[in-house]
Amino acid sequence: MQQIIDEKQVPIPSFSEAVKFWFIxxxxxxxxxxxxxxxxxxxxxxxxxxxxxxxxxxxxxACMILPGPEAHQLAIYIGWKLHGIxxxxxxxxFFILPSMFxxxxxxxxxxxxxxxxxxxxxxxxxxxxxxxxxxFAPWKVSQKSLLTTFHFFIAAMxxxxxxxxxxxxxxxxxxxxxxxxxxxxxxxxxxxPNSRNKENNKLDVENEYFINSNQATQKISAKRITKQLLVxxxxxxxxxxYVSNFLIDPTFWQDSSLLFTKAxxxxxxxxxxxxxxxxxLVTNKLMWMSKAQMIDGFAxxxxxxxxxxxxxxxxGFMTGYNHFGGSLVMGSIGLFIAxxxxxxxxxxxIFIGAPLIEKTQENKMIKxxxxxxxxxxxxxxxxxxxxxxxxxLFNGHATGLTTLNWTSFLWVIISLVLLHKLKxxxxxxxxxxxxxxxxxVNSFWNF
Numbered sequence: 001m002q003q004i005i006d007e008k009q010v011p012i013p014s015f016s017e018a019v020k021f022w023f024i025x026x027x028x029x030x031x032x033x034x035x036x037x038x039x040x041x042x043x044x045x046x047x048x049x050x051x052x053x054x055x056x057x058x059x060x061x062a063c064m065i066l067p068g069p070e071a072h073q074l075a076i077y078i079g080w081k082l083h084g085i086x087x088x089x090x091x092x093x094f095f096i097l098p099s100m101f102x103x104x105x106x107x108x109x110x111x112x113x114x115x116x117x118x119x120x121x122x123x124x125x126x127x128x129x130x131x132x133x134x135x136f137a138p139w140k141v142s143q144k145s146l147l148t149t150f151h152f153f154i155a156a157m158x159x160x161x162x163x164x165x166x167x168x169x170x171x172x173x174x175x176x177x178x179x180x181x182x183x184x185x186x187x188x189x190x191x192x193p194n195s196r197n198k199e200n201n202k203l204d205v206e207n208e209y210f211i212n213s214n215q216a217t218q219k220i221s222a223k224r225i226t227k228q229l230l231v232x233x234x235x236x237x238x239x240x241x242y243v244s245n246f247l248i249d250p251t252f253w254q255d256s257s258l259l260f261t262k263a264x265x266x267x268x269x270x271x272x273x274x275x276x277x278x279x280x281l282v283t284n285k286l287m288w289m290s291k292a293q294m295i296d297g298f299a300x301x302x303x304x305x306x307x308x309x310x311x312x313x314x315x316g317f318m319t320g321y322n323h324f325g326g327s328l329v330m331g332s333i334g335l336f337i338a339x340x341x342x343x344x345x346x347x348x349x350i351f352i353g354a355p356l357i358e359k360t361q362e363n364k365m366i367k368x369x370x371x372x373x374x375x376x377x378x379x380x381x382x383x384x385x386x387x388x389x390x391x392x393l394f395n396g397h398a399t400g401l402t403t404l405n406w407t408s409f410l411w412v413i414i415s416l417v418l419l420h421k422l423k424x425x426x427x428x429x430x431x432x433x434x435x436x437x438x439x440x441v442n443s444f445w446n447f
Contacts, residue, residue, distance in 0.1 A: 013083075018090070022094040055209070068349060076346055103335070107331065122299075124437040125438070127392045132416045159379035159380070162276070181365065220355055232345075236261070239340060256338065263277055263312070275308065317332065411433070415429055
């Protein structure tokens with residue numbers, strides 16, 4: 001079966017082959033967003049030619065300016081472009097389910113044996129590595145997002161306001177949008193770099209791919225959007241009504257469901273903006289879990305093949321586990337509730353949001369303002385790193401050389417060198433860190 005695109009025949013990708021790829025991806029994509037994007041690009045662009053390079057990165061940029069985890073949304077987007085709604089659903093489920101069930105097993109193990117010397121040793125090596133991974137992220141993101149001096153200014157202000165002033169992310173985003181519009185109207189050159197890398201893909205090259213930039217953007221239908229919103233509302237409302245009426249302590253489950261839904265819709269910039277927003281609420285405001293438990297969750301999430309935002313599933317587990325006096329059943333229910341309400345919004349954001357973004361991709365003001373949001377992500381990631389660093393490097397005490405955990409500090413430096421200089425794969429860093437943690441338990445290092 002063939003599909004005609006600009007008078008060239010491009011084979012329609014087999015649905016069964018796509019299902020196989022999404023299933024395998026869910027089990028092998030270690031390394032967070034970078035790992036997911038690398039594997040998807042290698043297979044979908046280079047090997048299979050299912051989507052062109054320019055279209056792939058345009059879709060990624062579109063997902064980055066939507067709330068929620070961009071790698072998961074990119075998978076939904078490509079699955080949808082390949083095989084419609086069913087393709088997007090399959091891509092999403094296989095992207096998340098393997099890591100979710102792995103994390104469920106790890107969370108149960110942590111709840112039962114988290115205080116044992118063996119697991120304490122494992123976390124002693126893992127947590128500094130996780131801090132290094134998060135510290136390395138701003139460097140990667142900044143290379144593509146900090147285009148002008150004003151972008152650096154926005155990144156710095158995002159860090160200062162989020163870390164020191166504790167300004168909530170939604171308010172931060174609103175302020176950036178307003179400031180971006182004002183600056184664009186008065187001093188547009190502040191937002192435009194001196195030179196840009198422009199794509200120059202030839203027509204015949206693009207048409208070698210099933211999904212390419214020469215295709216017309218999808219028409220926006222009010223009827224279709226209304227139908228999709230209705231379906232999403234039903235899919236969200238039924239579980240919410242169930243947990244509100246049939247589970248013990250319905251108020252807690254209502255608050256939990258609303259928290260993860262709000263996080264999915266109000267955070268832009270991917271995992272690194274979603275996580276600090278939720279972590280601050282559950283540890284400082286709601287007091288559902290301790291900061292130490294939160295940091296251990298990051299370490300567990302890094303050992304799974306899923307996106308880092310899967311740590312929200314762990315948060316759901318621990319909040320249920322803690323709230324109901326150490327109940328593993330309630331913890332497991334909390335994990336599934338957190339997963340459902342966190343990842344469900346991604347469907348509506350892609351099915352409705354992606355076509356809208358494609359329609360506005362040439363609007364210079366919108367592109368400029370959105371570039372400021374991407375720049376702010378750098379500051380928010382640094383906020384997350386400092387949040388974790390307080391506990392990992394100083395055990396939650398006042399910072400200073402006398403309270404610094406020198407063993408953890410040393411391993412953070414070594415991990416950064418391995419990531420930056422040697423380009424070590426993150427999963428190998430995790431494995432090495434596990435061994436390091438076991439080694440230091442009975443080592444002669446008594447810092």
